[in-house]
Amino acid sequence: MLDFFKFFSKEDNKSKDIAKERLKLILIHDRANVSPKFLDMIKGDIIKVISNYMEIDEAGMDIKLSRIERENDNYSSALIANIPIKRMKKIGKNN
Amino acid sequence: MGEVIVITSGKGGVGKTTTTANIGTALALEGKQVVLIDADIGLRNLDVVMGLENRIVYDLVDVVEGVCRLKQALIRDKRFKGLYLLPAAQTRDKNAVNPEQMKNLCEELKKHFDYILIDCPAGIEQGFKNAIAGADRAIVITVPEVSSVRDADRIIGLLSAQGLNTPLLVVNRLRMDMVKKGDMMDIDDTIDILGIDLLGVVPDDERIIVSSNRGEPAVIEASSLAGQAYRNIAKRIMGEDVPLIQLENNDRFIDKLLGLFKSKKKN
Numbered sequence: 049m050l051d052f053f054k055f056f057s058k059e060d061n062k063s064k065d066i067a068k069e070r071l072k073l074i075l076i077h078d079r080a081n082v083s084p085k086f087l088d089m090i091k092g093d094i095i096k097v098i099s100n101y102m103e104i105d106e107a108g109m110d111i112k113l114s115r116i117e118r119e120n121d122n123y124s125s126a127l128i129a130n131i132p133i134k135r136m137k138k139i140g141k142n143n
Numbered sequence: 144m145g146e147v148i149v150i151t152s153g154k155g156g157v158g159k160t161t162t163t164a165n166i167g168t169a170l171a172l173e174g175k176q177v178v179l180i181d182a183d184i185g186l187r188n189l190d191v192v193m194g195l196e197n198r199i200v201y202d203l204v205d206v207v208e209g210v211c212r213l214k215q216a217l218i219r220d221k222r223f224k225g226l227y228l229l230p231a232a233q234t235r236d237k238n239a240v241n242p243e244q245m246k247n248l249c250e251e252l253k254k255h256f257d258y259i260l261i262d263c264p265a266g267i268e269q270g271f272k273n274a275i276a277g278a279d280r281a282i283v284i285t286v287p288e289v290s291s292v293r294d295a296d297r298i299i300g301l302l303s304a305q306g307l308n309t310p311l312l313v314v315n316r317l318r319m320d321m322v323k324k325g326d327m328m329d330i331d332d333t334i335d336i337l338g339i340d341l342l343g344v345v346p347d348d349e350r351i352i353v354s355s356n357r358g359e360p361a362v363i364e365a366s367s368l369a370g371q372a373y374r375n376i377a378k379r380i381m382g383e384d385v386p387l388i389q390l391e392n393n394d395r396f397i398d399k400l401l402g403l404f405k406s407k408k409k410n
Contacts, residue, residue, distance in 0.1 A: 067289050
């Protein structure tokens with residue numbers, strides 16, 4: 049009986065898990081004291097540098113602070129950037 | 144030499160005042176000399192929760208400004224031997240006191256009491272800075288909700304910046320029925336997120352409202368589950384190793400009986 053319920057509650061994603069995930073992300077930002085403006089500045093600079101070597105899809109670019117699991121259940125903050133590449137520029141290739 | 148413990152949370156309405164009243168009363172019932180300081184100047188409430196509102200003559204600001212002697216402002220709780228209240232001023236604001244004055248006040252009280260519990264106002268401004276200035280230890284209260292846990296985390300950071308590096312956590316108003324359904328973060332979730340040690344867990348208990356209606360702390364009621372949780376917290380503050388009470392809903396009645404039995408045995 050219990051398993052039956054468990055099965056169901058798993059299906060529609062327990063609200064406490066949503067709370068936990070949201071909190072983890074919120075606290076990363078709170079603790080690092082990082083504002084969206086700060087992230088935008090990093091984003092702008094990364095685009096500037098990478099654009100020297102490849103053509104990227106700026107609209108599809110996603111940059112965020114997250115946390116990654118290290119060994120022994122330890123977590124550390126990580127800057128995760130997802131940058132779709134449209135085309136490599138000549139300058140970045142071996143001749 | 145006594146110990147100054149500040150009870151804080153960041154967010155308002157999570158149970159700081161209730162916790163201060165109950166832990167303080169429980170410590171006094173254990174035979175300790177205890178003074179409760181209401182540091183919420185302008186919005187005092189600890190007097191009401193304790194049922195001592197009619198006995199206020201002088202307050203915290205009067206003491207700090209030298210209008211009266213410290214002893215004159217301390218209200219002795221006639222029901223519990225060794226329990227005193229230093230009420231907040233109601234017609235002043237947080238800036239009527241500064242951290243240095245609070246530090247001096249705490250040092251003075253430490254000479255005469257075993258425990259000085261400070262009920263911290265909500266927020267992170269002047270009132271918070273005053274409340275933590277003289278503290279040796281901090282207790283952070285949170286309820287298992289996103290906004291409260293977030294504020295608790297911020298408070299933990301600010302406490303650490305003041306040298307209060309090992310605050311202890313009290314999870315308040317836990318509802319086992321919701322935890323079971325997966326609709327409330329459990330104790331492990333909360334500790335995991337905040338990363339500090341647990342001092343106690345207080346179940347959501349309507350007896351708390353009844354007791355504040357009456358101005359009688361819940362710890363004096365053997366049948367109140369929250370009261371029992373607060374009694375256990377007081378014992379842990381005194382260094383005793385007390386296991387968490389079982390909060391499983393189905394066993395609730397049994398637990399109440401057990402709690403009754405245990406508290407009888409102690410007295």
